[in-house]
Amino acid sequence: MGWAIALHGGAGRIVKSSISQSAREAAETALQEFLDAGCAALSDGASALDVVELVVRKLENCPLFNAGVGSVLTQRGTVEMEASIMDGRTRKSGAVSGLSTVVNPISLARLVMEKTPHVYLGFHGAEAFAKAQGVETRDPGYFITPGNKERLAKALEAGLCLLDHSVSPNPSGPGGQQEVPQPDGQVERDDKYANGHAPNGHPIAAEAQFETVGCVALDINGHCAAATSTGGLVNKMVGRIGDSPLIGAGTYANEFCAVSATGKGEEIIRNLCTKEVATLMEYKYLTLKEAVDTVIWKKLGEGNGGLIAVSRNGEIAMSFNTLGMYRASASEAGHREIGIWQDECFDDGNAGSGSPNSSAFVVFDRDGVASSDGSDRKGSVSE
Ligand code: ASP
Numbered sequence: 001m002g003w004a005i006a007l008h009g010g011a012g013r014i015v016k017s018s019i020s021q022s023a024r025e026a027a028e029t030a031l032q033e034f035l036d037a038g039c040a041a042l043s044d045g046a047s048a049l050d051v052v053e054l055v056v057r058k059l060e061n062c063p064l065f066n067a068g069v070g071s072v073l074t075q076r077g078t079v080e081m082e083a084s085i086m087d088g089r090t091r092k093s094g095a096v097s098g099l100s101t102v103v104n105p106i107s108l109a110r111l112v113m114e115k116t117p118h119v120y121l122g123f124h125g126a127e128a129f130a131k132a133q134g135v136e137t138r139d140p141g142y143f144i145t146p147g148n149k150e151r152l153a154k155a156l157e158a159g160l161c162l163l164d165h166s167v168s169p170n171p172s173g174p175g176g177q178q179e180v181p182q183p184d185g186q187v188e189r190d191d192k193y194a195n196g197h198a199p200n201g202h203p204i205a206a207e208a209q210f211e212t213v214g215c216v217a218l219d220i221n222g223h224c225a226a227a228t229s230t231g232g233l234v235n236k237m238v239g240r241i242g243d244s245p246l247i248g249a250g251t252y253a254n255e256f257c258a259v260s261a262t263g264k265g266e267e268i269i270r271n272l273c274t275k276e277v278a279t280l281m282e283y284k285y286l287t288l289k290e291a292v293d294t295v296i297w298k299k300l301g302e303g304n305g306g307l308i309a310v311s312r313n314g315e316i317a318m319s320f321n322t323l324g325m326y327r328a329s330a331s332e333a334g335h336r337e338i339g340i341w342q343d344e345c346f347d348d349g350n351a352g353s354g355s356p357n358s359s360a361f362v363v364f365d366r367d368g369v370a371s372s373d374g375s376d377r378k379g380s381v382s383e
Contacts, residue, residue: 006217008318013324081232088254095119096120098123148231151234249272259309
């Protein structure tokens with residue numbers, strides 16, 4: 001059966017016509033590069049747990065994505081990163097929230113899992129734990145990219161929080177309503193943004209910003225693991241916790257499967273999307289694809305998100321009910337797919353290679369612009 005892997009760079013209202021050719025190429029290049037790194041590690045015999053951490057670290061270190069450097073900003077212009085990881089073999093898990101200095105939240109989540117009696121640390125306690133563990137930290141300003149300052153300014157101006165996830169491909173559908181958090185903590189539902197534009201005319205979609213990241217893997221020993229990391233939502237309230245660090249909501253793995261979610265966190269939490277997939281497989285004997293499709297199309301409201309998953313049988317499922325989801329997957333059996341929209345995905349011809357391709361090493365600057373340094377080493381955006 002062999003190894004299998006899937007990764008995502010977030011689901012949302014990704015409007016094809018608003019993504020420039022260079023942004024699209026940058027996304028596809030990053031997805032290919034990180035997929036190759038995961039495939040190479042799995043074919044070398046690495047554990048699923050090590051591989052999901054490795055791939056998510058790379059995604060966190062790439063400013064194109066909303067995780068680690070490149071995280072979107074809170075209402076106050078700060079970064080509050082969160083992440084979780086789960087080992088399907090042991091069902092051990094670790095999670096962190098409210099980080100503003102930790103370069104790789106996913107690795108801190110793993111340390112919570114391995115070095116503490118707890119599952120989840122947040123805010124000051126998590127930062128103190130990071131210091132005690134000696135993980136790499138940076139000044140909070142390091143994580144704030146010019147693109148995200150601009151995105152926050154637009155969101156503040158438009159009075160919007162959930163910049164792209166809450167708008168359905170079908171504006172009259174349930175996801176066509178926008179949730180607008182009020183200063184008193186209440187949320188008002190409003191459908192005046194349903195056409196994809198705020199009243200001031202700004203498109204609701206965050207043009208070239210990719211989203212939350214995640215990775216799921218099955219290793220050659222038949223074990224599954226999942227990891228998810230995010231900066232959350234643009235203009236979120238300070239202290240808001242989404243689905244990504246919550247085991248069973250944003251991340252879940254057991255002996256049957258591993259699942260990572262992306263999309264509107266509040267809806268993913270209400271539906272415990274990743275655990276629901278595992279439950280449907282365990283108690284209803286659904287295949288991975290059936291379970292994932294059931295959650296995406298019957299539970300999670302239209303326009304609200306996507307899931308990536310692998311099963312212990314080597315199946316891969318990637319499903320979403322938003323306009324798009326940045327995603328990539330591969331298996332030892334020869335499957336390989338990279339895609340953004342429903343109707344368009346491609347195989348870049350590296351199927352089954354299990355090793356990095358020979359394309360030039362790609363470097364991303366802090367605005368997320370990709371360039372090549374001409375060498376063939378890999379991993380430039382991370383270690
Ligand atoms: N699920 C994330 C959150 O709500 C956002 C995303 O997936 O892009 O924080």
